Amino acid sequence: MSFDLIIELVYKSFTGSAKSVYTIARVVIPIMVLMEAGRAYRVLDRIAERAKRFTRVLGLSGEAAFPLTVGVIFGLAFGAGVIIQWAKEGTLKKRDLYLLSFFLISCHAVIEDTLVFVAIGANGALLLGCRLTAAVLTTLVLSKRLPLERDLPGSLQSKI
Amino acid sequence: MKVDFFNDVIVKGTKNGLNVTWMLAKVIIPVYFIVTFLDATPVIGWIARGMEPIMSLAGLPGQASIPLVVGNLIGLYAGIGAIKAISFTTREITIMAVMLSFSHALPLETAVTQKIGVKGLPVILTRIGLAVVSGIAVNLLL
Numbered sequence: 253m254s255f256d257l258i259i260e261l262v263y264k265s266f267t268g269s270a271k272s273v274y275t276i277a278r279v280v281i282p283i284m285v286l287m288e289a290g291r292a293y294r295v296l297d298r299i300a301e302r303a304k305r306f307t308r309v310l311g312l313s314g315e316a317a318f319p320l321t322v323g324v325i326f327g328l329a330f331g332a333g334v335i336i337q338w339a340k341e342g343t344l345k346k347r348d349l350y351l352l353s354f355f356l357i358s359c360h361a362v363i364e365d366t367l368v369f370v371a372i373g374a375n376g377a378l379l380l381g382c383r384l385t386a387a388v389l390t391t392l393v394l395s396k397r398l399p400l401e402r403d404l405p406g407s408l409q410s411k412i
Numbered sequence: 413m414k415v416d417f418f419n420d421v422i423v424k425g426t427k428n429g430l431n432v433t434w435m436l437a438k439v440i441i442p443v444y445f446i447v448t449f450l451d452a453t454p455v456i457g458w459i460a461r462g463m464e465p466i467m468s469l470a471g472l473p474g475q476a477s478i479p480l481v482v483g484n485l486i487g488l489y490a491g492i493g494a495i496k497a498i499s500f501t502t503r504e505i506t507i508m509a510v511m512l513s514f515s516h517a518l519p520l521e522t523a524v525t526q527k528i529g530v531k532g533l534p535v536i537l538t539r540i541g542l543a544v545v546s547g548i549a550v551n552l553l554l
Contacts, residue, residue: 269440270441276440293415349530350530352528373507374505378554383512
C-alpha cells in the first residue's frame, strides 16, 4: 500500500464514519427525548393496558403485556430486566417466560432499529412488518406446541 | 405527579441520546476503518466471490456477507458501519436490514435470553432461520 493510498483511506474512513454517526445521532437523540416523554407521562402503562388484548391472542397471560411492551419498544436488555424482576416476584408464568422470549428475540427495540435502518436507506414499513409478522407467527406456533403450565420442567424458575 | 418537561424530558432524553450516540460511535468508527482498509486489499474480493452463490439467494452481492457476519458477531451498529463502508443499493440495504434485524449481536443477546432461562441453541437457530427465510422471501417479493 502506498503512502498516498493510506492517507486517502484514512480520510475516507474518517469522513465516512463521522457521517454515519451523525446520520444515526440525528435519529437516536430525538427518539430518546420522545421515550423520556413517554415515560414521564406514563404512556407505557397505557400502551401495556391495550396490549393485554393482543397478549391473549398470542396465548400469553395479561401479566405479560407490560414486559412485552417494554421489550418491543426499548429492547431486549430492558425487556429482559423487567421479565427477570417479574419472574423473581412470581408474577409471570413459566409459559409466559418462554413465549415472551421467543416473541422478543425476533422483535425488539423496534422504534430505534427501524428508524436507524431508515436513516441509511432501508424500507421501514417492510422491515417493521416482517419483524412483527415473524414474531407473531413464531409465538403462535410455539404456544400451540408448548405443554400446559403443569407439564413444564421446573428448571426455568430456579435458573434465574 | 407533576412532570418537569424541560429537565425530565428534554435534558434527560438528550443526555440518553448522546450516550447512545457515543456508544455507537465507538463501534461504528473502528468497524468503518477496518472495512474501508480491507476493501482496498483483495481480501473482501475473495470473500465476496466465495459467498456470491449463497448471497445471491437473497438477491445480495457477495460483499453483503461482510456486514451480515459483522452484525451477527458484534451488533447492529457494527453491521451498519460495514454497510456504509461498502456501497450498496437501497434494495440491498433493505434486504440486509430485514435479515440483520432478526439476527444480530448473537453472543451478547443470547446471553441476555439465557438469563431469562431460555436455552441458547434454539434461540440462535430460530434467529438465523428467520434471517435466512426472510432474506429469500423479501428478495422474491421486492
